[in-house]
Amino acid sequence: MSKRVQKRQERKRVQPKVDWKALAVVHPDAAGIDIGGSEHWVAVGPDRDEQPVRCFDCFTADLEQMADWLAARGVRTIRAVRTLWRYRGGLVGQASSTIQRMQKALIEMNIQLSNVLSDLSGVSGMAIVQAILEGKRDPQELAALADPQVKASQEVIAKSLHGNGRSELLFVLGQEMDSYRALRKRIAECDGKVQQHLQRMGSRVDLSVQPIGSRPKGKRARGNAPQTFDLRSELYRLTGVDWSQVDGIDVQVAQTVIAEVGTDLKAFPSEKHFANWLGLCPTNDSSGGRVLKRRTPKVVNRAKTAFRQAASTLIRSHSYLGAQYRRLRTRLGAPKAITAMARKLACLFYRLLTKGQPYVDRGAHYYESHHREQQIRSLIKRARQLGLQVLSGNGQPLGLQVPSPEGQSA
Numbered sequence: 001m002s003k004r005v006q007k008r009q010e011r012k013r014v015q016p017k018v019d020w021k022a023l024a025v026v027h028p029d030a031a032g033i034d035i036g037g038s039e040h041w042v043a044v045g046p047d048r049d050e051q052p053v054r055c056f057d058c059f060t061a062d063l064e065q066m067a068d069w070l071a072a073r074g075v076r077t078i079r080a081v082r083t084l085w086r087y088r089g090g091l092v093g094q095a096s097s098t099i100q101r102m103q104k105a106l107i108e109m110n111i112q113l114s115n116v117l118s119d120l121s122g123v124s125g126m127a128i129v130q131a132i133l134e135g136k137r138d139p140q141e142l143a144a145l146a147d148p149q150v151k152a153s154q155e156v157i158a159k160s161l162h163g164n165g166r167s168e169l170l171f172v173l174g175q176e177m178d179s180y181r182a183l184r185k186r187i188a189e190c191d192g193k194v195q196q197h198l199q200r201m202g203s204r205v206d207l208s209v210q211p212i213g214s215r216p217k218g219k220r221a222r223g224n225a226p227q228t229f230d231l232r233s234e235l236y237r238l239t240g241v242d243w244s245q246v247d248g249i250d251v252q253v254a255q256t257v258i259a260e261v262g263t264d265l266k267a268f269p270s271e272k273h274f275a276n277w278l279g280l281c282p283t284n285d286s287s288g289g290r291v292l293k294r295r296t297p298k299v300v301n302r303a304k305t306a307f308r309q310a311a312s313t314l315i316r317s318h319s320y321l322g323a324q325y326r327r328l329r330t331r332l333g334a335p336k337a338i339t340a341m342a343r344k345l346a347c348l349f350y351r352l353l354t355k356g357q358p359y360v361d362r363g364a365h366y367y368e369s370h371h372r373e374q375q376i377r378s379l380i381k382r383a384r385q386l387g388l389q390v391l392s393g394n395g396q397p398l399g400l401q402v403p404s405p406e407g408q409s410a
Contacts, residue, residue: 031075042066048073081197085259086302088190092224095121095183098176102129105173111163116152121180123147128161133174137165191226195234201263204240204356212236215244225252239263240356247319247361248310248345256306257349271350278304280343296339304342307349311341320362321345327371 034041036058043053056066070078099121103114111132117125124146131142143158150157212233225231232251235258236242243254268274275281279299285292314325321341328337352359383390389397 029074031070031073031078033078040066042070044070044073044075048075081194081201082259084190084194084197085255088187088194089256091183091187091190095180095187098180098183102173102176102180105169105176106163109163109166109169112160116157116160117146117150124150129173129177132165133170133177188228191228194226195229198234198238201238203237204263205237207233207237212242225250231255239353241352241359245361246348246352246359247317247321248314248341249349250310253306253310254349257303260301260303263353265350265354268350271347274350275343275346278307278343278346280304280307280339280346307342307345308338310345311338314341323368 028045032043038058040056040058040063041053042056046052054066054069056062103120106113106120106129113120113125113128119125120129127145128142131145136142139158139161140154142161143154146152146154146157152160215232232242232244235251235254239254239258241254243249243251265274268277272281278301279297281296282294283297284294311325314322315329316322317325321344324344325337325341328340331337332340348359351357380390391397
Protein backbone atom coordinates (compact mmCIF):
# COMPACT_ATOMS: atom_id res chain seq x y z
CA MET A 1 0.00 0.00 0.00
CA SER A 2 1.43 3.38 -1.01
CA LYS A 3 1.95 6.21 1.46
CA ARG A 4 -0.57 8.34 -0.41
CA VAL A 5 -3.33 5.75 0.06
CA GLN A 6 -2.38 5.31 3.71
CA LYS A 7 -2.63 9.06 4.38
CA ARG A 8 -5.99 9.17 2.64
CA GLN A 9 -7.37 6.37 4.79
CA GLU A 10 -6.07 8.06 7.93
CA ARG A 11 -7.86 11.26 6.97
CA LYS A 12 -11.07 9.28 6.49
CA ARG A 13 -10.78 7.82 9.97
CA VAL A 14 -9.91 11.11 11.69
CA GLN A 15 -12.84 13.52 11.53
CA PRO A 16 -12.32 17.24 12.23
CA LYS A 17 -13.71 18.53 15.50
CA VAL A 18 -16.31 21.18 14.76
CA ASP A 19 -18.46 23.16 17.15
CA TRP A 20 -21.74 22.55 15.33
CA LYS A 21 -23.72 24.59 17.82
CA ALA A 22 -21.84 27.74 16.78
CA LEU A 23 -22.89 27.40 13.13
CA ALA A 24 -26.30 28.62 11.99
CA VAL A 25 -28.17 26.26 9.65
CA VAL A 26 -29.52 28.25 6.70
CA HIS A 27 -30.49 25.43 4.30
CA PRO A 28 -31.07 22.18 6.23
CA ASP A 29 -31.42 20.10 3.05
CA ALA A 30 -28.11 21.29 1.57
CA ALA A 31 -24.67 19.68 1.50
CA GLY A 32 -21.18 21.08 1.08
CA ILE A 33 -18.69 19.37 -1.22
CA ASP A 34 -14.97 20.13 -1.49
CA ILE A 35 -13.99 18.68 -4.86
CA GLY A 36 -10.41 17.48 -5.30
CA GLY A 37 -8.41 15.69 -7.93
CA SER A 38 -8.25 12.36 -6.07
CA GLU A 39 -10.90 12.67 -3.33
CA HIS A 40 -13.99 14.62 -2.39
CA TRP A 41 -14.95 15.76 1.11
CA VAL A 42 -18.69 16.00 1.74
CA ALA A 43 -20.52 17.50 4.72
CA VAL A 44 -24.20 17.31 5.66
CA GLY A 45 -26.14 18.69 8.61
CA PRO A 46 -25.00 17.38 12.02
CA ASP A 47 -28.50 16.07 12.71
CA ARG A 48 -28.54 13.97 9.52
CA ASP A 49 -25.75 11.52 10.36
CA GLU A 50 -23.48 10.49 13.23
CA GLN A 51 -20.55 11.07 10.87
CA PRO A 52 -21.63 14.24 9.01
CA VAL A 53 -18.27 14.78 7.24
CA ARG A 54 -17.05 12.00 4.96
CA CYS A 55 -14.39 11.51 2.30
CA PHE A 56 -15.02 9.75 -1.00
CA ASP A 57 -12.67 8.81 -3.82
CA CYS A 58 -13.14 10.25 -7.29
CA PHE A 59 -13.92 7.00 -9.09
CA THR A 60 -17.39 6.38 -10.50
CA ALA A 61 -18.28 3.72 -7.93
CA ASP A 62 -17.31 6.10 -5.12
CA LEU A 63 -19.33 8.94 -6.65
CA GLU A 64 -22.38 6.68 -6.85
CA GLN A 65 -21.84 5.75 -3.21
CA MET A 66 -21.64 9.46 -2.32
CA ALA A 67 -24.86 10.20 -4.22
CA ASP A 68 -26.67 7.36 -2.44
CA TRP A 69 -25.44 8.64 0.94
CA LEU A 70 -26.62 12.19 0.19
CA ALA A 71 -30.01 11.00 -1.02
CA ALA A 72 -30.43 8.82 2.10
CA ARG A 73 -29.67 11.84 4.30
CA GLY A 74 -32.38 13.95 2.64
CA VAL A 75 -30.07 16.31 0.73
CA ARG A 76 -31.85 18.10 -2.11
CA THR A 77 -29.74 21.26 -2.66
CA ILE A 78 -26.23 21.59 -3.94
CA ARG A 79 -26.29 25.08 -5.51
CA ALA A 80 -27.92 24.09 -8.80
CA VAL A 81 -28.70 27.67 -9.85
CA ARG A 82 -25.11 28.76 -9.31
CA THR A 83 -23.81 25.86 -11.40
CA LEU A 84 -26.24 26.54 -14.23
CA TRP A 85 -25.63 30.30 -14.21
CA ARG A 86 -21.86 29.82 -14.30
CA TYR A 87 -22.24 27.35 -17.15
CA ARG A 88 -24.47 29.82 -18.97
CA GLY A 89 -21.80 32.49 -18.58
CA GLY A 90 -19.31 30.22 -20.31
CA LEU A 91 -21.73 29.66 -23.19
CA VAL A 92 -22.26 33.41 -23.55
CA GLY A 93 -18.49 33.89 -23.69
CA GLN A 94 -18.17 31.27 -26.42
CA ALA A 95 -20.97 32.93 -28.40
CA SER A 96 -19.17 36.27 -28.13
CA SER A 97 -16.01 34.66 -29.49
CA THR A 98 -17.89 33.33 -32.52
CA ILE A 99 -19.26 36.81 -33.21
CA GLN A 100 -15.72 38.20 -33.11
CA ARG A 101 -14.53 35.58 -35.60
CA MET A 102 -17.47 36.41 -37.87
CA GLN A 103 -16.51 40.08 -37.74
CA LYS A 104 -12.93 39.18 -38.61
CA ALA A 105 -14.05 37.19 -41.65
CA LEU A 106 -16.25 40.07 -42.82
CA ILE A 107 -13.44 42.59 -42.40
CA GLU A 108 -11.07 40.38 -44.42
CA MET A 109 -13.74 40.46 -47.16
CA ASN A 110 -13.71 44.27 -46.73
CA ILE A 111 -17.32 44.27 -45.55
CA GLN A 112 -17.33 46.96 -42.86
CA LEU A 113 -20.57 46.14 -41.07
CA SER A 114 -18.97 46.93 -37.71
CA ASN A 115 -18.80 50.61 -38.75
CA VAL A 116 -22.57 50.92 -39.19
CA LEU A 117 -23.96 48.32 -36.75
CA SER A 118 -23.13 48.40 -33.05
CA ASP A 119 -23.90 44.69 -32.62
CA LEU A 120 -23.47 42.08 -35.31
CA SER A 121 -25.57 39.60 -33.31
CA GLY A 122 -28.64 41.83 -33.55
CA VAL A 123 -31.58 41.34 -35.89
CA SER A 124 -30.09 43.46 -38.68
CA GLY A 125 -26.62 41.93 -38.49
CA MET A 126 -27.87 38.33 -38.48
CA ALA A 127 -30.23 38.99 -41.40
CA ILE A 128 -27.48 40.54 -43.53
CA VAL A 129 -24.95 37.79 -42.73
CA GLN A 130 -27.49 35.08 -43.53
CA ALA A 131 -28.26 36.76 -46.88
CA ILE A 132 -24.52 36.88 -47.69
CA LEU A 133 -24.23 33.16 -46.91
CA GLU A 134 -27.20 32.50 -49.21
CA GLY A 135 -25.27 34.08 -52.09
CA LYS A 136 -26.73 37.59 -52.20
CA ARG A 137 -24.14 40.24 -53.10
CA ASP A 138 -26.12 43.37 -54.13
CA PRO A 139 -25.26 46.04 -51.50
CA GLN A 140 -28.59 47.81 -51.93
CA GLU A 141 -30.53 44.59 -51.46
CA LEU A 142 -28.50 43.70 -48.38
CA ALA A 143 -28.85 47.19 -46.91
CA ALA A 144 -32.65 46.94 -47.21
CA LEU A 145 -32.55 44.11 -44.63
CA ALA A 146 -31.39 46.49 -41.89
CA ASP A 147 -33.92 47.54 -39.28
CA PRO A 148 -35.33 51.07 -39.76
CA GLN A 149 -34.12 51.99 -36.26
CA VAL A 150 -30.47 51.70 -37.36
CA LYS A 151 -28.95 55.18 -37.17
CA ALA A 152 -26.86 54.81 -40.33
CA SER A 153 -28.60 55.63 -43.61
CA GLN A 154 -29.29 53.08 -46.34
CA GLU A 155 -26.59 54.62 -48.51
CA VAL A 156 -23.93 54.31 -45.81
CA ILE A 157 -24.95 50.73 -45.03
CA ALA A 158 -24.83 49.81 -48.72
CA LYS A 159 -21.41 51.43 -49.02
CA SER A 160 -20.10 49.34 -46.12
CA LEU A 161 -21.32 46.15 -47.83
CA HIS A 162 -19.10 46.52 -50.91
CA GLY A 163 -16.55 43.72 -50.60
CA ASN A 164 -15.22 40.52 -52.09
CA GLY A 165 -16.77 37.09 -51.65
CA ARG A 166 -13.70 34.93 -51.15
CA SER A 167 -14.77 31.30 -50.88
CA GLU A 168 -12.51 30.39 -47.94
CA LEU A 169 -13.77 33.35 -45.90
CA LEU A 170 -17.38 32.53 -46.72
CA PHE A 171 -16.74 29.00 -45.48
CA VAL A 172 -15.34 30.35 -42.19
CA LEU A 173 -18.29 32.73 -41.88
CA GLY A 174 -20.77 29.89 -42.38
CA GLN A 175 -19.04 27.66 -39.84
CA GLU A 176 -19.07 30.40 -37.22
CA MET A 177 -22.72 31.18 -37.94
CA ASP A 178 -23.62 27.52 -37.33
CA SER A 179 -21.62 27.52 -34.11
CA TYR A 180 -23.31 30.71 -32.93
CA ARG A 181 -26.79 29.32 -33.56
CA ALA A 182 -25.94 26.09 -31.75
CA LEU A 183 -24.64 28.06 -28.76
CA ARG A 184 -27.76 30.24 -28.66
CA LYS A 185 -29.86 27.06 -28.60
CA ARG A 186 -27.83 25.68 -25.70
CA ILE A 187 -28.16 28.99 -23.86
CA ALA A 188 -31.95 28.86 -24.29
CA GLU A 189 -32.01 25.30 -22.93
CA CYS A 190 -29.88 26.39 -19.97
CA ASP A 191 -32.28 29.30 -19.33
CA GLY A 192 -35.13 26.81 -19.13
CA LYS A 193 -33.30 24.87 -16.41
CA VAL A 194 -32.51 28.07 -14.51
CA GLN A 195 -36.17 29.04 -14.62
CA GLN A 196 -37.22 25.67 -13.21
CA HIS A 197 -34.88 26.00 -10.22
CA LEU A 198 -35.83 29.63 -9.58
CA GLN A 199 -39.52 28.72 -9.49
CA ARG A 200 -38.82 26.19 -6.72
CA MET A 201 -37.35 28.85 -4.46
CA GLY A 202 -39.46 30.66 -1.86
CA SER A 203 -41.10 33.98 -2.65
CA ARG A 204 -40.87 37.26 -0.80
CA VAL A 205 -43.52 38.96 -2.92
CA ASP A 206 -46.81 37.63 -4.21
CA LEU A 207 -46.98 38.87 -7.79
CA SER A 208 -50.78 38.64 -7.78
CA VAL A 209 -50.93 41.06 -4.83
CA GLN A 210 -47.90 43.25 -5.59
CA PRO A 211 -47.24 43.04 -9.35
CA ILE A 212 -44.03 44.41 -10.75
CA GLY A 213 -44.26 47.80 -12.43
CA SER A 214 -43.29 48.73 -15.95
CA ARG A 215 -39.66 48.86 -16.96
CA PRO A 216 -38.14 52.37 -16.66
CA LYS A 217 -37.88 54.35 -19.88
CA GLY A 218 -34.53 54.11 -21.57
CA LYS A 219 -33.61 50.92 -19.73
CA ARG A 220 -33.92 47.67 -21.62
CA ALA A 221 -32.57 44.20 -21.02
CA ARG A 222 -29.10 43.55 -22.38
CA GLY A 223 -28.57 41.30 -25.36
CA ASN A 224 -27.36 38.40 -23.20
CA ALA A 225 -30.41 38.45 -20.91
CA PRO A 226 -32.56 35.29 -20.90
CA GLN A 227 -35.11 35.29 -23.71
CA THR A 228 -37.19 32.27 -22.71
CA PHE A 229 -38.53 33.78 -19.46
CA ASP A 230 -38.76 37.10 -17.63
CA LEU A 231 -35.79 37.08 -15.24
CA ARG A 232 -36.77 40.53 -13.95
CA SER A 233 -40.10 39.27 -12.60
CA GLU A 234 -38.51 36.15 -11.08
CA LEU A 235 -35.91 38.19 -9.18
CA TYR A 236 -38.61 40.59 -8.01
CA ARG A 237 -40.60 37.64 -6.65
CA LEU A 238 -37.53 36.21 -4.88
CA THR A 239 -36.09 39.43 -3.44
CA GLY A 240 -38.88 42.01 -3.46
CA VAL A 241 -36.65 44.43 -5.41
CA ASP A 242 -37.08 45.57 -9.01
CA TRP A 243 -33.42 45.55 -10.04
CA SER A 244 -34.16 47.29 -13.34
CA GLN A 245 -34.75 50.47 -11.29
CA VAL A 246 -31.19 50.45 -9.90
CA ASP A 247 -28.62 52.24 -12.06
CA GLY A 248 -25.69 50.01 -12.91
CA ILE A 249 -27.22 46.86 -11.39
CA ASP A 250 -29.39 45.19 -14.00
CA VAL A 251 -31.08 41.81 -13.68
CA GLN A 252 -28.04 39.91 -14.97
CA VAL A 253 -25.73 41.47 -12.38
CA ALA A 254 -28.30 40.82 -9.65
CA GLN A 255 -28.72 37.20 -10.75
CA THR A 256 -24.94 36.67 -10.80
CA VAL A 257 -24.56 37.97 -7.24
CA ILE A 258 -27.61 36.03 -5.99
CA ALA A 259 -26.31 32.84 -7.61
CA GLU A 260 -23.01 33.29 -5.72
CA VAL A 261 -24.23 34.46 -2.28
CA GLY A 262 -27.95 33.65 -2.24
CA THR A 263 -30.85 35.85 -1.15
CA ASP A 264 -30.11 35.54 2.59
CA LEU A 265 -27.23 37.79 3.65
CA LYS A 266 -27.50 37.12 7.40
CA ALA A 267 -23.98 35.70 7.31
CA PHE A 268 -22.74 39.28 6.90
CA PRO A 269 -23.50 41.47 9.97
CA SER A 270 -23.34 44.67 7.94
CA GLU A 271 -22.76 46.03 4.46
CA LYS A 272 -19.13 46.70 5.40
CA HIS A 273 -18.57 43.03 6.12
CA PHE A 274 -20.18 42.15 2.79
CA ALA A 275 -17.98 44.60 0.86
CA ASN A 276 -14.89 43.36 2.70
CA TRP A 277 -15.71 39.75 1.83
CA LEU A 278 -15.96 40.75 -1.82
CA GLY A 279 -12.48 42.28 -1.66
CA LEU A 280 -13.66 45.83 -2.35
CA CYS A 281 -12.17 47.39 0.80
CA PRO A 282 -8.53 48.51 1.20
CA THR A 283 -6.26 46.36 3.35
CA ASN A 284 -4.53 49.29 5.14
CA ASP A 285 -1.42 47.23 5.93
CA SER A 286 0.55 49.13 8.55
CA SER A 287 3.79 48.76 10.51
CA GLY A 288 4.86 50.90 13.42
CA GLY A 289 1.78 53.09 13.10
CA ARG A 290 2.54 53.85 9.45
CA VAL A 291 0.25 52.68 6.64
CA LEU A 292 2.29 50.79 4.06
CA LYS A 293 -0.38 49.76 1.51
CA ARG A 294 -4.01 50.68 0.89
CA ARG A 295 -4.66 48.45 -2.08
CA THR A 296 -7.68 46.19 -2.23
CA PRO A 297 -6.86 42.48 -1.90
CA LYS A 298 -6.82 40.24 -4.96
CA VAL A 299 -10.01 38.24 -4.48
CA VAL A 300 -11.26 35.92 -7.22
CA ASN A 301 -15.02 36.29 -6.87
CA ARG A 302 -17.65 36.37 -9.61
CA ALA A 303 -19.85 38.66 -7.54
CA LYS A 304 -16.99 41.16 -7.25
CA THR A 305 -16.43 41.03 -11.02
CA ALA A 306 -20.14 41.64 -11.61
CA PHE A 307 -20.15 44.73 -9.37
CA ARG A 308 -17.03 46.11 -11.11
CA GLN A 309 -18.63 45.61 -14.53
CA ALA A 310 -21.78 47.31 -13.27
CA ALA A 311 -19.74 50.26 -11.99
CA SER A 312 -18.03 50.74 -15.36
CA THR A 313 -21.43 51.13 -17.08
CA LEU A 314 -22.22 54.25 -15.01
CA ILE A 315 -20.02 56.45 -17.23
CA ARG A 316 -23.05 57.44 -19.36
CA SER A 317 -25.74 57.18 -16.69
CA HIS A 318 -27.72 60.40 -16.05
CA SER A 319 -28.26 59.50 -12.41
CA TYR A 320 -26.90 60.25 -8.95
CA LEU A 321 -24.55 57.26 -9.15
CA GLY A 322 -23.46 58.21 -12.66
CA ALA A 323 -22.56 61.76 -11.60
CA GLN A 324 -20.64 60.44 -8.60
CA TYR A 325 -18.71 57.96 -10.73
CA ARG A 326 -17.72 60.59 -13.29
CA ARG A 327 -16.42 62.89 -10.56
CA LEU A 328 -14.43 60.08 -8.95
CA ARG A 329 -13.08 59.07 -12.35
CA THR A 330 -11.83 62.61 -12.96
CA ARG A 331 -10.18 62.83 -9.55
CA LEU A 332 -8.87 59.28 -9.02
CA GLY A 333 -8.68 57.73 -12.46
CA ALA A 334 -10.76 54.92 -13.94
CA PRO A 335 -9.39 51.88 -11.99
CA LYS A 336 -9.82 53.39 -8.51
CA ALA A 337 -13.14 54.96 -9.42
CA ILE A 338 -14.49 51.60 -10.61
CA THR A 339 -13.41 49.96 -7.35
CA ALA A 340 -14.98 52.73 -5.26
CA MET A 341 -18.27 52.59 -7.14
CA ALA A 342 -18.28 48.79 -7.09
CA ARG A 343 -18.10 48.97 -3.30
CA LYS A 344 -20.95 51.50 -3.26
CA LEU A 345 -23.08 49.26 -5.47
CA ALA A 346 -22.32 46.28 -3.21
CA CYS A 347 -23.45 48.23 -0.15
CA LEU A 348 -26.56 49.37 -2.02
CA PHE A 349 -27.28 45.77 -3.02
CA TYR A 350 -26.96 44.69 0.64
CA ARG A 351 -29.33 47.40 1.87
CA LEU A 352 -31.96 46.71 -0.77
CA LEU A 353 -31.86 42.96 -0.20
CA THR A 354 -31.92 43.07 3.60
CA LYS A 355 -34.34 45.96 4.13
CA GLY A 356 -36.54 45.52 1.08
CA GLN A 357 -36.96 49.25 0.48
CA PRO A 358 -37.52 50.51 -3.10
CA TYR A 359 -34.66 52.29 -4.80
CA VAL A 360 -35.20 55.98 -5.59
CA ASP A 361 -32.71 57.81 -7.80
CA ARG A 362 -32.17 61.44 -6.80
CA GLY A 363 -30.68 62.35 -10.15
CA ALA A 364 -27.41 63.81 -11.38
CA HIS A 365 -28.58 67.40 -10.71
CA TYR A 366 -29.11 66.63 -7.01
CA TYR A 367 -25.60 65.21 -6.73
CA GLU A 368 -24.00 68.18 -8.48
CA SER A 369 -25.87 70.71 -6.31
CA HIS A 370 -25.10 68.74 -3.14
CA HIS A 371 -21.42 68.55 -4.10
CA ARG A 372 -21.39 72.28 -4.80
CA GLU A 373 -22.81 73.02 -1.35
CA GLN A 374 -20.15 70.84 0.24
CA GLN A 375 -17.42 72.67 -1.65
CA ILE A 376 -18.76 76.09 -0.56
CA ARG A 377 -19.01 75.04 3.08
CA SER A 378 -15.46 73.77 2.93
CA LEU A 379 -14.24 77.10 1.48
CA ILE A 380 -16.11 79.11 4.15
CA LYS A 381 -14.64 76.97 6.92
CA ARG A 382 -11.14 77.28 5.48
CA ALA A 383 -11.53 81.06 5.11
CA ARG A 384 -12.58 81.40 8.75
CA GLN A 385 -9.52 79.44 9.85
CA LEU A 386 -7.38 81.95 7.94
CA GLY A 387 -9.22 84.96 9.41
CA LEU A 388 -10.99 85.79 6.17
CA GLN A 389 -14.63 86.20 5.22
CA VAL A 390 -16.46 85.08 2.11
CA LEU A 391 -18.95 87.53 0.62
CA SER A 392 -21.84 86.80 -1.69
CA GLY A 393 -22.52 88.61 -4.98
CA ASN A 394 -24.35 91.48 -3.22
CA GLY A 395 -21.59 91.96 -0.64
CA GLN A 396 -23.33 90.15 2.23
CA PRO A 397 -21.33 87.73 4.41
CA LEU A 398 -21.88 84.16 3.34
CA GLY A 399 -22.51 81.81 6.25
CA LEU A 400 -22.58 78.04 6.41
CA GLN A 401 -26.18 78.03 5.12
CA VAL A 402 -25.30 77.92 1.44
CA PRO A 403 -27.81 79.22 -1.14
CA SER A 404 -29.11 76.92 -3.85
CA PRO A 405 -27.23 76.75 -7.18
CA GLU A 406 -29.94 78.92 -8.79
CA GLY A 407 -29.37 81.66 -6.20
CA GLN A 408 -26.42 83.93 -5.53
CA SER A 409 -22.89 82.90 -6.39
CA ALA A 410 -20.09 82.95 -3.87
